[in-house]
Amino acid sequence: MTQENRYDLLVVGGGINGAGIARDAAGRGLSVLLCEQDDLASHTSSASTKLIHGGLRYLEYKEFGLVRKALQERETLLRAAPHIMWPLRFVMPHMPNLRPAWLIRIGLFLYDHLAKRELLPGSRGIDMRRHAAGVPLIDSIRRGFVYSDGWVDDARLVVLNALDAQERGARILTRTKLVAAQRVKSAGGEAEWQATLRRADGSTFEVRARAVANAAGPWVGDVLHGALGRGAQHSVRLVKGSHIVTKRLFEHDHAYIFQNPDKRIIFAIPYEHDFTLIGTTDVEYRNDPAKVAIDGDETRYLCESINRYFKRKISPSDVHWTYSGVRPLLEEEGAKSASAVTRDYRLELDDTNGAPLLSVFGGKITTFRKLAEEAGDMLARALGSTSGAWTAGKPLPGGDIANARFEPFAQSLAKRFAWLPAPLAQRYARAYGTRAERLIGAAKSLDELGPQIAPGIFDAELRYLRDTEWATCAEDVLWRRSKLGLHVAPGTLEAVTAALESWFATSQARTAVPH
Incomplete structure (x- = not known):
């Protein structure tokens, strides 16, 4: 085993959590190798609704801690990469039969004040008959609310984290899959991981690492039980989220958040200048995450959701493009519907036999930096490093504007x-x-x-x-x-x-x- 194939940390997974952990660890001075079986952000992390948001609807599930954490991260991220992230105003039309106005006002007051805001303006009520956002909507909608969140190019966010990790010394290997890993003794008698990695051409090679971070997203359980041969206290619940893209449905630069009778919400967002992005669905998923795709029922559901609000009606024939992703949500007792499953995360550290193994369960794109920071703290302690958190005030590549x-x-x-x-x-x-x-x-x-x-x-x-x-x-x-x-x-x-x-x-x- 050459010295070049020895690392402090092997990160498995090139989605947003894996790339964020690799960046955080590399910035602490740890030698890092990240392997991703496909391309960076090729699955869940490029299939989001592209929002940096606190999650207004999570307040209904009393997830105040998660919402506050996400709200705190919004402006941190907006400052870190203002080229791929920017503020966005959201319009919520009021439908009295779904939620009373007083309840929405309370929710928006909490949303405005659970965390400090400097870049984002607060919420307010609007008269839809006088606001540009009211023009495309059906005439019966006369009032609504406006609040702030952020937009992100999710796939580029992953790439920039990986790029920053590399520039701080990490090695990034795409199209490289972890085949197997086991704890072994080093020449000095210390426990470490011996891992076999397979390239796209089928050839394999071995590396050793003092610790492993399993950030494989929907495959976190497969990696644990398969390549690593380990169990875990936590697990993930796979939920499919699908989106449709149509030609532009409105001319202004605000986004919409629509309430559905099934208590779900749907976004309609200005997208790539000429289009409108509509999503998302929440559907239980039990198949191969690499083969996820929208189905006809989802497409019709999204069209019908939009048609409740817009004067101009759309049908599946108006869909220009679709994409779907599998969210690896933290499994919890009591969450009956996919929409009710928490978007929070858990980090599980197994170091009982030396050579730490950190596994990531759940999470959302808005809180990835905080997740990576917490993972970095846990790994640094386990590896005896005294380096502290550093990413909160540092821009991502290209973000030093x-x-x-x-x-x-x-x-x-x-x-x-x-x-x-x-x-x-x-x-x-x-x-x-x-x-x-x-x-x-x-x-x-x-x-x-x-x-x-x-x-x-x-x-x-x-x-x-x-x-x-x-x-x-x-x-x-x-x-x-x-x-x-x-x-x-x-x-x-x-x-x-x-x-x-x-x-x-x-x-x-x-x-x-x-x-």
Whole structure:
């Protein structure tokens, strides 16, 4: 076993929790290896409703601690990455037959005051007949409420955490699966983990680590009982959440939160300029999380939910795109419906035989940084490290924008690279923040960005995603590192695939040439 294959911590899972734990641990000075069986954020963490929020509806389930924790994290995250996260105002139309106005006002008062706010304005009542948000709604809706939460590009959030982890010394291996791991004795007689990892080509290799963090999301139990051969006190309940995307249903920049007769809520959110994102469902799921997909009943449910409120009716034929994910929710006694299952998390540490094993059960994207911080504290203590928490005030890559004010930054970038078409400059600013300059490099014209692989996608960006952000296929580029898949012309998938395959073939050929 070479020294290069020894680590303080092996993190299993490249979703938001795994990437967050890897970042936190690497920043504490621990040597970290993260392995992900597919692409970063390829499952649950790219299938969220894209919200940084406290969870207004969780107040009805008396989850005050979870809501407060999430509300505290909102502004911390908004400051850490203002290019991929920003404030969003939500409109809640009032339906007297569902919840009385006084109850909603109490809930919004708590939502405003459970945690300190500096960036986000508070809630207020509105007259739908005079507010822009009332225009698309049916005439019988005359009043409503407005409150604040945040929006996030969830898949890019994962990538930026992994990138920061790597820049602090972590090794990130995508398309690499944990096959087996067991506790063994090191040469010095101390307990450690010996793990076998399998690459996409089927080849395997071994690493050793002083500790393992199991952040495999929906697969947390499979990893525990299978690769690790361990049991656990906690378990997860798999719940499918599906979303639909339609052409834009309204012109303003607010989002909607709609109450349903079944006591669930549905969001309708401005999405990628030209679209509206609608979701989500809560459906018990017992199949392979990698094969999750929306079904006809879910699509109809989401359409019907929207049609209760909008003048313009939609049907399944209006759906432009869909996505689904499996949420690994913390299993608790007494939670009968999927909607009632807590979105909180538990961290379980097994160090009875030395060589700590930390497993993550549950969680939501808003609280990932706090979860990672708590995991880092537990692992640091178990490994004898004195390094403390550090992520609360540190920006993510590209997020070091003055005063977390994105618009002045975007304007400055567009001015500095005036030869960039305005939509492309805006997209670079949003996706990459201050790292856009690394992508652009020394280029002084569009021609110097290299060949245009597809409309709006130049060689320089593809190379950046490939070399810096672990993109290996067109799906990584078009649906996770970006949502260009919603906008691109026919043939783009094939063009991006051909460009990546050509580069990888050239790279392998160079590696094979003897020196």
